[in-house]
Amino acid sequence: MQRIAVLTSGGDAPGMNAALRAVVLAADHYGLEVIAFRHGYKGLLENDYFEIKPKDVLHVLQYSGTVIKSARCQRFKEVEAAQQAAANLNALNIGALVVIGGDGSFRGADHLANYWHGQVIGVPGTIDNDLYGTDATIGYATAVAIAMDALDKIRDTADAMDRVFIVEVMGRDAGFIGLGSAMAAGSERMVLPELQKDKPLTIPALVKHIQKVQEIRGEGSYVMVLSEHQWPGGAVALAEQLEAEYHLPCRPCLLGHIQRGGAPAPSDRILASQLGVHAVELILKGHHRVMAGIRGNQCVEVPLRDTWEKKNPLDQNLLRIQHEIFNPVKKKPRINPL
Numbered sequence: 001m002q003r004i005a006v007l008t009s010g011g012d013a014p015g016m017n018a019a020l021r022a023v024v025l026a027a028d029h030y031g032l033e034v035i036a037f038r039h040g041y042k043g044l045l046e047n048d049y050f051e052i053k054p055k056d057v058l059h060v061l062q063y064s065g066t067v068i069k070s071a072r073c074q075r076f077k078e079v080e081a082a083q084q085a086a087a088n089l090n091a092l093n094i095g096a097l098v099v100i101g102g103d104g105s106f107r108g109a110d111h112l113a114n115y116w117h118g119q120v121i122g123v124p125g126t127i128d129n130d131l132y133g134t135d136a137t138i139g140y141a142t143a144v145a146i147a148m149d150a151l152d153k154i155r156d157t158a159d160a161m162d163r164v165f166i167v168e169v170m171g172r173d174a175g176f177i178g179l180g181s182a183m184a185a186g187s188e189r190m191v192l193p194e195l196q197k198d199k200p201l202t203i204p205a206l207v208k209h210i211q212k213v214q215e216i217r218g219e220g221s222y223v224m225v226l227s228e229h230q231w232p233g234g235a236v237a238l239a240e241q242l243e244a245e246y247h248l249p250c251r252p253c254l255l256g257h258i259q260r261g262g263a264p265a266p267s268d269r270i271l272a273s274q275l276g277v278h279a280v281e282l283i284l285k286g287h288h289r290v291m292a293g294i295r296g297n298q299c300v301e302v303p304l305r306d307t308w309e310k311k312n313p314l315d316q317n318l319l320r321i322q323h324e325i326f327n328p329v330k331k332k333p334r335i336n337p338l
């Protein structure tokens with residue numbers, strides 16, 4: 001019987017447990033033993049593992065987080081760390097490693113593959129949705145649903161008091177959660193990393209936009225979605241500056257790690273289930289250094305390096321709709337697309 005290993009790495013994402021369950025159940029189905037390393041690459045380096053059986057994962061898919069724990073492990077970037085990991089895997093007679101995580105975790109997997117002859121397979125688990133080669137990553141749908149729910153609630157109080165709110169969402173370098181939640185909740189404005197490159201946010205421009213929206217619609221609420229790291233000091237600092245410099249009543253709200261908790265959305269559970277099984281089947285087919293992904297409802301395998309070297313762009317049509325057509329302050333109308 002062949003032995004494989006699995007770990008979850010980087011920021012936990014809703015649906016990681018469902019992916020883990022799928023890996024373990026698929027391995028059992030195909031007669032493979034599975035070793036789980038705790039705390040991602042840290043556990044791999046410290047030989048912190050246990051043999052994981054179907055009974056260990058039967059009822060975990062409804063929970064976020066990860067039952068085998070995750071971690072960020074700076075040390076894994078070193079050559080000696082990858083060599084140590086390879087030696088540990090060899091000593092345990094492991095033939096393949098499934099890494100459930102984001103782009104950093106995949107860089108780690110690729111780094112390991114330079115020093116280890118076993119198969120390395122990635123499963124995309126990150127709320128940021130910032131990996132090339134798959135239509136969605138595990139956790140993204142749940143994060144958008146949580147942000148949307150929060151934005152809906154904020155709208156209630158913003159409407160009641162005719163207030164401006166700045167709601168900060170996650171997504172360090174990618175605006176997927178920002179765009180998805182702004183559209184799903186009908187926000188007046190969004191500030192995303194991708195938009196900042198062309199036209200960085202300034203306070204005078206924001207104030208002008210708020211005032212114009214109020215001129216057009218009359219007094220009312222104004223809810224802006226701000227991706228994290230897009231303003232020094234984030235939503236709190238921006239709201240304080242608006243109040244101090246323009247006497248504009250404004251409240252900040254940081255959604256933070258709430259976006260990674262609670263029950264994973266059905267689509268994340270289903271995606272994770274598909275991808276976990278796909279990862280095991282890729283092992284059986286002899287694939288190496290690939291990510292298990294889904295594109296247009298088809299299971300695909302994507303070279304690991306492509307997942308971070310190639311860009312996963314925001315959907316340009318969604319961006320156009322939210323940023324231009326739904327913008328209450330209309331710019332010059334463009335040529336009719338019909």
Ligand SMILES: Nc1ncnc2c1ncn2[C@@H]1O[C@H](COP(=O)(O)OP(=O)(O)O)[C@@H](O)[C@H]1O
Pocket residue numbers: 009010011041071072073074075076077078101102103104105106107108109111125126
């Ligand atoms: N260039 C790299 N080389 C080796 N390991 C890396 C590299 N980048 C990230 N890792 C490993 O992957 C872990 C997770 O990466 P991180 O970027 O924090 O999260 P994510 O996988 O969610 O993007 C890091 O803590 C580190 O152990």
Ligand SMILES: O=P(O)(O)OC[C@H]1O[C@](O)(COP(=O)(O)O)[C@@H](O)[C@@H]1O
Pocket residue numbers: 010011012101102103104125126127128170171172228260
């Ligand atoms: O939980 P931490 O370590 O504070 O990290 C927060 C970051 O993790 C994420 O939730 C997910 O990012 P990764 O998938 O790259 O780990 C980001 O959106 C956020 O910036």
